[in-house]
Amino acid sequence: MNISKSGKEYILNNNQDKFIDSFKKRYPYKKLRIDGKDWYYLDTCKKNSPILVLLHGGFSNAYFYFHQIPEFEKEYRVLAPTIPQGVNKLEEIVESIRKLILKINKQSSPVILLGISFGGIISQIFLHKYPKMINSIILSHTGTPQYWKQKRFSIMKNIYLMLPYSIIKILAKKLAIKKEEISTSKWIAANSQYFTELAENYLTKELFLSRIQAILDFKNYELNSNLIKEWKGNVLILASEDDRLIDQISLLKLYYKDANIHIFPKGKGGHHTNLYFPEEYNKIVKIFLEEKNLKKTKKV
Numbered sequence: 001m002n003i004s005k006s007g008k009e010y011i012l013n014n015n016q017d018k019f020i021d022s023f024k025k026r027y028p029y030k031k032l033r034i035d036g037k038d039w040y041y042l043d044t045c046k047k048n049s050p051i052l053v054l055l056h057g058g059f060s061n062a063y064f065y066f067h068q069i070p071e072f073e074k075e076y077r078v079l080a081p082t083i084p085q086g087v088n089k090l091e092e093i094v095e096s097i098r099k100l101i102l103k104i105n106k107q108s109s110p111v112i113l114l115g116i117s118f119g120g121i122i123s124q125i126f127l128h129k130y131p132k133m134i135n136s137i138i139l140s141h142t143g144t145p146q147y148w149k150q151k152r153f154s155i156m157k158n159i160y161l162m163l164p165y166s167i168i169k170i171l172a173k174k175l176a177i178k179k180e181e182i183s184t185s186k187w188i189a190a191n192s193q194y195f196t197e198l199a200e201n202y203l204t205k206e207l208f209l210s211r212i213q214a215i216l217d218f219k220n221y222e223l224n225s226n227l228i229k230e231w232k233g234n235v236l237i238l239a240s241e242d243d244r245l246i247d248q249i250s251l252l253k254l255y256y257k258d259a260n261i262h263i264f265p266k267g268k269g270g271h272h273t274n275l276y277f278p279e280e281y282n283k284i285v286k287i288f289l290e291e292k293n294l295k296k297t298k299k300v
Contacts (some may be wrong), residue, residue, distance in 0.1 A: 016189035020197060023066045026228070029082075032103060034096045041081040043104060044073040050110040050135070052076040053101065055119030056083070058211045061202055063194065064116075067187070067278030072285075076112070077103060084205055086212035090221065094126050101133065114138040116274060118215065121145060125221055131163035131231045138285060140238040141271050143248030144255065145218040161209065181242055181259060191275045223255050233261035236288040238281075240273050242266040260288055276277070 023284035029040040044064045052072055056064040067077050081100055087093055095138060111134050115123030118141025127134050182188055235256045239249050241263060249261070262284050269276035 013187055016187070016193065019190040020063065020066065020193050023070075024063065027066075027069060029062075030102060034099050035092070037084050037096070038102060039081055039084060039096060041079060041092060041100060042069065043080075044078045046067065046073060046077040046274050048107055048109065049075065050075045050112060051101065051105055052078050052112045052114060053097070054078065054080040054113035055097070055113065055122050056080070058118035059208065059217060060198060061111070061169075061287075066194065067275070068272060068282060068285075069112075070283045075289075077104075077109070083214075085204065086210055087294075088210040088217065090122070090214060090217045093214065094129055095120055097122070097126065097248075098130060098133070106113050107229060107234060110135040112136045112138065112289070113249075114140065115142065116140040117142050117271065118211070121218055124223065127231070127233075128224055128227055131227065133231070134231075134233055136234040136236070136289070138236045138238065139252065139256075139259075140274065141240065141245055143221055143245050144251050146220040146251065164274075182272075182276045184267060185269065185276035187276055187278065191272075194275070216270075225255050228255050229257075235291045236285070238262045238264070238273070238284065240264040240266075240268055240270055242268075243271045245271070 025030075027042050027044075030043055031041050034118070039269070040062070041105050042065075054065045054068060055060070056062060061082040065078075065080050069080065079101070081097060083093055104220060105111065113123040113126060113134055113136075115121070115138070117140075118138045121144075123142075124144070125136055126240065127137055182191075185191075234260065237252050237256060237259045239246050239250065239261075249263070253261070255258070264273050264277070268280065274281045
């Protein structure tokens with residue numbers, strides 16, 4: 001397995017289990033101490049380019065975007081932070097990401113947020129607190145804070161408090177998606193390696209619970225339709241027909257009335273289209289960014 005240095009394409013052979021290792025060697029973590037906690041992040045260090053900030057899902061990390069980073073680094077400076085264990089308040093998450101962006105954005109380059117699922121909520125809350133920092137926002141397979149007000153998340157927390165860590169690891173390995181949603185993907189082996197490593201080497205019971213606590217913190221936030229209306233940036237909403245969050249599209253439309261919307265058909269990865277069908281996913285994001293001329297846009 002090797003990845004072309006130019007980032008133009010992935011060169012595959014029969015060793016997809018080595019794909020994650022190859023990616024990590026090419027993109028090692030950097031570290032920044034923020035408010036007493038170590039934040040690890042990936043940074044392609046492309047200076048004088050718009051900054052594309054990738055915010056991961058609730059129970060994953062920055063390597064969740066191993067299909068996106070090589071593609072988007074050609075035109076953008078890609079920044080992908082991993083939320084540390086023990087950070088379970090949205091206020092702290094947003095503030096720390098803001099400080100990380102300010103640390104690297106010395107040229108005041110345009111900033112684009114792309115958040116999937118949990119990361120999509122973080123993106124929306126960030127936009128509400130710091131709209132002048134953001135030029136565009138991409139909300140992928142996510143919903144509004146109202147979705148996470150459901151009682152089932154509190155029940156989940158109580159259940160996981162009682163579960164042994166070995167059971168949590170088994171559940172994490174099954175985190176991917178239903179077989180019918182990925183049956184035609186050529187990335188099954190590489191993605192399986194990612195989820196396995198995530199469960200074995202990254203996801204602890206403490207981290208799992210801190211993420212659930214952060215999800216429960218969503219209930220303290222409401223979207224401000226007036227602020228969104230006044231904001232001059234661009235919005236892309238992505239979803240899949242067979243994603244559990246597809247019913248959130250109608251609510252997102254109410255707030256982001258001028259958003260571009262793309263819905264992937266059934267069988268395109270469900271909640272994880274970016275992992276199982278990255279070529280199609282990346283193409284839609286690139287079209288949006290190019291149409292909005294974000295390679296040349298100045299800060300809003």
